[in-house]
Amino acid sequence: MKYSLNHTNRKLVLESKVCINTRIVVVGASDVGISFLETLIFWPCLKFNNLTLISIHGLPGKDPQSSKYRRFLINSHCFNDDNYAQMSLSSWVNVVVGKMTGINRSAKYVVVSKEKKVPYDYLVLCMGQSYQVRCALAPTGADISEVMSQWPQRYMEKVPSNHFTLNDTQDCLEAARWLEDNLISSGGNVIVYGNTIDIYTTVETLLSLGIDGSRIHLVQSPLSSASPCVTNATLERTVGEALSEAGVAVHLDSVLAQWGQGDHGCITWAAFTTATNLLHLQCSAFFNFAYRTLDYETFKAINDACLVFDGRVVIDAKFHTNDASIRAAGPLTKFSRRYFRDELTHSNFNSKEIGFELAVSMLSLFDPTPQPSFEPPEGSDRLIPVYRHCKVQGGVLPGGYNYLHISKPGIPMPLDVEHDSCNHGMEIVTGEAGHGNYFRMHFSRYNMVDSITCFSKDPFPVSNYICLYGQHERLLNDLYYRWRAGQLTDLYR
Numbered sequence: 001m002k003y004s005l006n007h008t009n010r011k012l013v014l015e016s017k018v019c020i021n022t023r024i025v026v027v028g029a030s031d032v033g034i035s036f037l038e039t040l041i042f043w044p045c046l047k048f049n050n051l052t053l054i055s056i057h058g059l060p061g062k063d064p065q066s067s068k069y070r071r072f073l074i075n076s077h078c079f080n081d082d083n084y085a086q087m088s089l090s091s092w093v094n095v096v097v098g099k100m101t102g103i104n105r106s107a108k109y110v111v112v113s114k115e116k117k118v119p120y121d122y123l124v125l126c127m128g129q130s131y132q133v134r135c136a137l138a139p140t141g142a143d144i145s146e147v148m149s150q151w152p153q154r155y156m157e158k159v160p161s162n163h164f165t166l167n168d169t170q171d172c173l174e175a176a177r178w179l180e181d182n183l184i185s186s187g188g189n190v191i192v193y194g195n196t197i198d199i200y201t202t203v204e205t206l207l208s209l210g211i212d213g214s215r216i217h218l219v220q221s222p223l224s225s226a227s228p229c230v231t232n233a234t235l236e237r238t239v240g241e242a243l244s245e246a247g248v249a250v251h252l253d254s255v256l257a258q259w260g261q262g263d264h265g266c267i268t269w270a271a272f273t274t275a276t277n278l279l280h281l282q283c284s285a286f287f288n289f290a291y292r293t294l295d296y297e298t299f300k301a302i303n304d305a306c307l308v309f310d311g312r313v314v315i316d317a318k319f320h321t322n323d324a325s326i327r328a329a330g331p332l333t334k335f336s337r338r339y340f341r342d343e344l345t346h347s348n349f350n351s352k353e354i355g356f357e358l359a360v361s362m363l364s365l366f367d368p369t370p371q372p373s374f375e376p377p378e379g380s381d382r383l384i385p386v387y388r389h390c391k392v393q394g395g396v397l398p399g400g401y402n403y404l405h406i407s408k409p410g411i412p413m414p415l416d417v418e419h420d421s422c423n424h425g426m427e428i429v430t431g432e433a434g435h436g437n438y439f440r441m442h443f444s445r446y447n448m449v450d451s452i453t454c455f456s457k458d459p460f461p462v463s464n465y466i467c468l469y470g471q472h473e474r475l476l477n478d479l480y481y482r483w484r485a486g487q488l489t490d491l492y493r
Contacts, residue, residue, distance in 0.1 A: 017044075018047065018368060019047050020047065020050075021050050022121045022122065024122050024124065025053075025110060025118055025122070026051070026053050026054070026124045026126055028125065028127035028128060029053060029055035029057070031079060032351045032352075032355040033053065033124070033126035034089070035359075037051060037089060039359035041093075043363065046363070048092075051093045052093065052094040053094070054098065054099075054110065054112055055096075057097070059089050059095055060168065061081050061083075069172040069205070071204070071208070071396055072176075073168075073201060073202075074196075075392075077394055077462060077466065078350070096118055099112065101301055102114070103301050103302070103326075104117075105306070105323055105326070108123075122362070124326075125321075125330075125333075126329055127294070128331045129294055129331045130167040130295055131166065131289055132291050132295060133165060158265065160286075161178075162266045162267055162286060163286045163288065165288050166202070179285065183284055186284075188284025189285075190217070190287070193219045193254075193270075194220070195221045195229065197395070199218060199287075200230070200239055201395040203243065204399075216247075216248045217249045218243065218249065219251045219281075220250070220251065221254060230403075230405075232440070234433050235438070235453070238401070238433040239401070242398040242399025242401070243398050248398070252274075254273065255274075256270065257271045267286050268283060305323075307321050308322045311334060312333050312334040313333045315335065317335070319333075319357075327362065329354050329355065330346050333346055335384060339384055341384055344384060344411065348412075350389035350392075390407060391409055392466060394462055400457060401436060403455055404453070404460070424445075425445045427443065428442075428479065428491065431490060436457030441491065448470060449470060449473070450469070450470075
């Protein structure tokens with residue numbers, strides 16, 4: 001039961017809700033998992049009494065101190081601290097802190113941290129992918145082709161205390177506390193290794209913590225695809241100039257070959273193989289962003305449960321695995337090969353929308369009200385659903401540049417490739433990256449906003465710019481006409 005206000009006669013009306021006691025267990029506090037829980041909790045007419053979340057660090061947003069260290073990682077802007085506070089998930093969801101280490105499909109329970117059993121009626125896997133500890137451990141001075149053939153290998157030993165793989169705000173908070181206690185006031189180098197945009201946000205955060213740029217080494221591993229860390233080449237050059245001005249040493253196309261540990265088990269040096277020589281660096285802290293995948297314990301639990309795994313958990317267009325009681329969504333999944341779109345995964349779409357659609361696809365299992373009957377088009381079960389919400393990346397890059405990139409869902413591509421398209425559409429650009437007032441807005445051939453890139457020294461209202469996505473330029477007060485007439489020189493104003 002719940003109370004609602006009837007605005008017609010200004011009195012409280014008792015509104016009944018159907019209680020659902022089905023045990024729904026969600027594994028992973030990713031954006032997809034939080035969006036799924038939010039949709040179920042606030043769905044009208046239904047009240048879910050038995051929702052459980054299994055997560056390594058529990059519910060996100062519970063530690064107010066962690067938000068200021070979120071700058072280590074790029075932000076998807078799906079949820080913020082205010083959203084978590086308004087949802088108050090702890091009031092609706094049972095939380096089990098730990099890692100899923102097993103699934104018993106016949107008895108329908110999940111094993112958490114090899115000890116606790118959590119029973120379920122429906123299991124929803126939303127763990128996502130995370131940065132992993134990987135090292136080739138090749139002989140020093142080995143050829144780069146030899147190192148690449150051995151990399152990445154799972155690191156089987158105890159992870160050194162000064163090795164960091166940041167995957168959520170709690171990881172960022174713990175890393176910041178370690179740096180404040182052990183490194184900022186002392187000497188030693190910090191190595192930031194990887195090939196994603198998180199290497200840039202991490203370097204900027206290290207600089208903001210007071211670590212001198214001369215102590216930071218940014219080692220970029222070879223790109224796994226043709227796309228650079230920042231899709232705009234102009235912005236990439238500006239970030240490179242900012243790194244140089246800060247004194248940060250940048251080493252390109254380097255593969256981690258070895259690291260050495262001291263008496264206390266910490267990494268003291270790291271060796272990287274390049275195309276020309278061996279790079280040997282002293283190390284007091286190592287941030288690893290080179291390899292992102294499903295962690296080994298989660299993979300073993302999925303594999304031992306005989307769920308179909310093809311590099312990722314295989315699902316159909318309705319989020320089903322090969323078990324009718326288990327659903328999966330998010331970057332840990334891929335579509336079945338019968339769709340012939342192996343390159344397209346949930347990581348190419350908005351996580352909040354994916355979580356919402358996952359919840360909607362399961363509501364028919366619980367909602368007793370009759371649903372409108374319609375016959376789907378023939379062959380629609382062989383099509384991947386169309387997702388429409390934008391993908392968002394935002395953060396602070398070296399030089400203190402506030403960065404925001406809003407793009408349409410799908411496989412990302414560099415801007416120069418987009419420009420080669422015969423139906424490129426049109427774009428409006430004001431300002432310059434080097435001056436810290438760059439604003440780019442791209443319109444599709446139907447004059448709809450389908451991409452926005454902001455690169456500014458000053459903060460800007462991110463939520464307002466996200467609302468511009470998908471709008472026709474006529475709704476923006478004939479923006480394109482006024483720009484061609486020379487009336488617009490700064491889109492920030």
